[in-house]
Amino acid sequence: MSTVRVSDLIERAYDEVRPLNAQLELTYKCNLLCSFCYNAPKQLRELSGEQWIAALDKLQAAGVFTVTLTGGEPMCHREYFDIAQAVRDRALVLKTYTNGVLLADRETAERYAALAPFDTEISLHGADAATHDRLTGIGGSFDKLLIALGHLSDLGLKVTLKTPITRLNQAQLREIEQLGARLGYRVTFDTNITPTDDGDLSPLSLAADREFMVEFFVDQVRRGARGLNPRPVTKMKQNCGTGRVGLTIDPYGQIFPCVAWRRPVANILDIDDLAALWRGPNETLDYVRKVAEEVPQTTLVKHEEAAFASFCPAVAEKETGDPYAFYEAARVSGLTRLEAQRRLEGGKTALRKSQGCRGKDTGCALEDDGVKDR
Amino acid sequence: MAGDLMNKAHTGRNIGELVYRRHRDVSFTRFGEEGLIVVPRESWQLVVNGVGARVFELLDGVRTIAEIAAQVAEEYDASSREIINDVGELLVELSDRGAAQIVTSDQ
Ligand SMILES: C[S@@+](CC[C@H](N)C(=O)[O-])C[C@H]1O[C@@H](n2cnc3c(N)ncnc32)[C@H](O)[C@@H]1O
Ligand code: SF4
Numbered sequence A: 001m002s003t004v005r006v007s008d009l010i011e012r013a014y015d016e017v018r019p020l021n022a023q024l025e026l027t028y029k030c031n032l033l034c035s036f037c038y039n040a041p042k043q044l045r046e047l048s049g050e051q052w053i054a055a056l057d058k059l060q061a062a063g064v065f066t067v068t069l070t071g072g073e074p075m076c077h078r079e080y081f082d083i084a085q086a087v088r089d090r091a092l093v094l095k096t097y098t099n100g101v102l103l104a105d106r107e108t109a110e111r112y113a114a115l116a117p118f119d120t121e122i123s124l125h126g127a128d129a130a131t132h133d134r135l136t137g138i139g140g141s142f143d144k145l146l147i148a149l150g151h152l153s154d155l156g157l158k159v160t161l162k163t164p165i166t167r168l169n170q171a172q173l174r175e176i177e178q179l180g181a182r183l184g185y186r187v188t189f190d191t192n193i194t195p196t197d198d199g200d201l202s203p204l205s206l207a208a209d210r211e212f213m214v215e216f217f218v219d220q221v222r223r224g225a226r227g228l229n230p231r232p233v234t235k236m237k238q239n240c241g242t243g244r245v246g247l248t249i250d251p252y253g254q255i256f257p258c259v260a261w262r263r264p265v266a267n268i269l270d271i272d273d274l275a276a277l278w279r280g281p282n283e284t285l286d287y288v289r290k291v292a293e294e295v296p297q298t299t300l301v302k303h304e305e306a307a308f309a310s311f312c313p314a315v316a317e318k319e320t321g322d323p324y325a326f327y328e329a330a331r332v333s334g335l336t337r338l339e340a341q342r343r344l345e346g347g348k349t350a351l352r353k354s355q356g357c358r359g360k361d362t363g364c365a366l367e368d369d370g371v372k373d374r
Numbered sequence B: 001m002a003g004d005l006m007n008k009a010h011t012g013r014n015i016g017e018l019v020y021r022r023h024r025d026v027s028f029t030r031f032g033e034e035g036l037i038v039v040p041r042e043s044w045q046l047v048v049n050g051v052g053a054r055v056f057e058l059l060d061g062v063r064t065i066a067e068i069a070a071q072v073a074e075e076y077d078a079s080s081r082e083i084i085n086d087v088g089e090l091l092v093e094l095s096d097r098g099a100a101q102i103v104t105s106d107q
Helices: A006-015 A049-061 A080-089 A106-113 A129-136 A141-154 A170-183 A202-206 A210-222 A274-279 A283-298 A304-308 A313-320 A328-344 B002-006 B050-058 B065-076 B080-096
Strands: A021-027 A066-071 A093-098 A119-123 A159-164 A186-190 A246-249 A254-256 B019-022 B027-031 B034-039 B044-048 B060-064 B100-102
Touching: A006 B027, A006 B034, A006 B044, A021 A049, A021 A080, A049 A080, A049 A274, A066 A080, A080 A093, A080 A106, A106 A141, A119 A141, A129 A141, A141 A159, A141 A170, A159 A170, A170 A186, A170 A210, A210 A328, A283 A313, A304 A328, A313 A328, B019 B080, B027 B050, B034 B050, B044 B050, B044 B080, B050 B065, B050 B080, B060 B065, B065 B080, B080 B100
Parallel strands: A021 A066, A021 A246, A066 A093, A093 A119, A119 A159, A159 A186
Antiparallel strands: A246 A254, B019 B060, B019 B100, B027 B034, B034 B044
């Protein structure tokens, strides 16, 4: 019916500054204790179900089409199902990011399937209970997750398994993939461990080691992945869509330009017209958009490995205080892929010396599919 | 011809007499002229042009296809006949994907 592709529509949303995707962090409550978790809860009152539902009307009026419920553990919000139902009642596309634990209950899984979610991204941290539970900090979480995945598979739901690669699970990635395949589910590996939202860098100590990452990229390409896809830095109009095509709202109602950049734009409870806010002049939005547009020609062009790097100005700011700085983790992410590319081409190995791997960026300048949220 | 394909496909009636409605699980949004239809249970997305988007908006379970075609023809300054063929094509695809369904007289 049309020669226009979905990617053209997303580009149009970018040009029109339309916040197509909203990521709602319903609660910071969680039933697991992942040591690397980027959440930074505050002592503030979280939004009630009623407040979130009222927020959905404002989001839809501003052009939001996809609503991702996340957290914390979104299903730990007392009114998760009311909020999710309200998303579907508005004919919006529903996605959930979850650790899956509460879906081990069959009735809950059935209730969830009845919402007709478009996608459910579930975190899987290991191929066995010892590894997964060590990363989640809670014994039994792996077994519950497997039960949940069995229910969702029975119920015919689309699930994407998500594995952030860490030192603790890097040796199991093949087995993790096989586990997913047995259930009929694809596993996506996140190569970026990020700092916490309030700037604590300690999660980065869990990032996989550098030589491992080079081998990982080589292996992915040899096994038919799409290739390492260097970005055409000199032609890039922007680094990412921060402050344009998506927004994130935390459990206290603060609106942010994306999941990584925790510069508050406004509180959803205080505004009536989100479209006017998003399209009108706004100091925070104007700033992050300007940075995203300038980064390719100011920062990335200066570094050979930048074409391969996952660069996120929000992480740059957290790590160095300067959103334009080519921070260490971005550099390592670029160098490991560049090195992998050289090995694939049979060239000489040429990893430059660096200060050690501290992790990578948050992935809004998407490595794989253009808009990967965490 | 898609219109002919649809003719009498399910009910022995002409397509123009049929009444369709959007499935309640389906999401739809406009991007200016174009529209995006998303069917979550099928993980399926379809971009439709202005005519397709307008037709989809009008599939309310009450109007017949002929009535929808006439309205869209008027809005787009086209002939109902042309539009009805487009509608037929779209409905084949939407029905296959469970995005729209025929409303039978007993519903
Ligand atoms: C914060 S969680 C929220 C949803 C849900 N509780 C879960 O764990 O899937 C969203 C995703 O971020 C990942 N994650 C958490 N902390 C991270 C970090 N520091 N770096 C990279 N990914 C992280 C989690 O593994 C999960 O896939
Ligand atoms: S990553 Fe998810 S499951 Fe783990 S502690 Fe954070 S919110 Fe909870």
